[in-house]
Amino acid sequence: MATAQAHTETKWWSGGKSPFNVEYGKLMMWYFLMSDAFTFGAFLISYGTIRFSQNYWPDPNEVFNAFPLAGHANLPLAFVSLMTFILIVSSVTMVLAVHAGHNMDKKGVIKWMIWTVIGGIAFLACQAWEWTHLITGDHAVMINGQIENIGTTVTMNPWGPAANVAEHDGHHVGTPGPVAFGGYFFGITGFHGFHVASGVVINIVMLIMAINGTFERKGQYWMIEKAGLYWHFVDLVWVFVFLCFYLI
Amino acid sequence: MEHAIQEITFHHEPGGKEVVSKIIKTTIILSVITIIELGMGLGMYALPMAAGLKLFLKGVIVILSLAKAFYIVGVFMHLGEEVKNLIMTIVVPLLLFVWFIAAFLYEGNSWKNLRNTYNPKQAVTAPAAPHEAGEQH
Numbered sequence: 001m002a003t004a005q006a007h008t009e010t011k012w013w014s015g016g017k018s019p020f021n022v023e024y025g026k027l028m029m030w031y032f033l034m035s036d037a038f039t040f041g042a043f044l045i046s047y048g049t050i051r052f053s054q055n056y057w058p059d060p061n062e063v064f065n066a067f068p069l070a071g072h073a074n075l076p077l078a079f080v081s082l083m084t085f086i087l088i089v090s091s092v093t094m095v096l097a098v099h100a101g102h103n104m105d106k107k108g109v110i111k112w113m114i115w116t117v118i119g120g121i122a123f124l125a126c127q128a129w130e131w132t133h134l135i136t137g138d139h140a141v142m143i144n145g146q147i148e149n150i151g152t153t154v155t156m157n158p159w160g161p162a163a164n165v166a167e168h169d170g171h172h173v174g175t176p177g178p179v180a181f182g183g184y185f186f187g188i189t190g191f192h193g194f195h196v197a198s199g200v201v202i203n204i205v206m207l208i209m210a211i212n213g214t215f216e217r218k219g220q221y222w223m224i225e226k227a228g229l230y231w232h233f234v235d236l237v238w239v240f241v242f243l244c245f246y247l248i
Numbered sequence: 249m250e251h252a253i254q255e256i257t258f259h260h261e262p263g264g265k266e267v268v269s270k271i272i273k274t275t276i277i278l279s280v281i282t283i284i285e286l287g288m289g290l291g292m293y294a295l296p297m298a299a300g301l302k303l304f305l306k307g308v309i310v311i312l313s314l315a316k317a318f319y320i321v322g323v324f325m326h327l328g329e330e331v332k333n334l335i336m337t338i339v340v341p342l343l344l345f346v347w348f349i350a351a352f353l354y355e356g357n358s359w360k361n362l363r364n365t366y367n368p369k370q371a372v373t374a375p376a377a378p379h380e381a382g383e384q385h
Binding site: 017020022031037045046050052054061085091092099233242246248 | 256264267268271275278279282285286288289290292293306309310313316317320321323324325327330331333334337338341342344345348349352353355356357359360363364
């Protein structure tokens, strides 16, 4: 409350102080994240445009229904929920690391950064499994009058409407779906995964710097804060990737 | 670095338990919203429902996701604690998305309609006789 009062009394633009009351690097991190939001936004809107232009689009509940070690059990959205919770939890451990940094608590920063890095690696491992499952998981599809077994790639999509034929080896036979499905899915989740991977690298660097006492000597843990902004942004983007690809 | 420290007029005070309890509260809110979203997503799959209801549920899920984004940016990224002008320079440009989404989804939908109603024979004669094209509707 005290700061809220002071804000109105301070002349921010008369010089001698930061008008936005933030350090340069943090401000630039915000603007980078804003521009990155436009990049992801453009990708997702492009995906939406193509999806709106198609008469048929695969139901995510049917495409994403596998879980590691669960065989052919029909578990729609279960695995992606796990991935979402992993990312939310790693975001929470990151904010706790930033909080520990505010309190100059070196041990706390190290502890929470380790958990954040573990969360990031776990998320990437989940994504690797999901991609492998989609690419290598064959589905019987009727192509030019012949039944072929194809996986989901950027050039093939087995998730079209059901074909008008009998079952093949006990499996339903489909028709090829819109090719754009795989391209957008792998393109956008891949771009997000690339952000997660670079975020993990940044967090590992921050962890090493924290262990070496670099921030303690500087007298502030601002770098943790900036890495934290990036990491939360990765979580934020996942909220919308999760929304566009899995939920609706 | 010392120069930069002097520029900052107010420091966000290192809070103790209140900050942690706020983080935990936000975590619970995010988890609950995610579970509700998943419930709706599965409901659309498992239960037979009208297309209109499905569309409505999808709209609710979009709004819930925006709420999640608000909590992540406002609390986890501490944007809510920054100076108002800084918040505005981040948030106002993002308003472009409103037009962006409306225009492009409309475009995609129009593309689909055009493709579905496209008739090659009509396309050949239509430019030659624009009056007749209007009467066909």
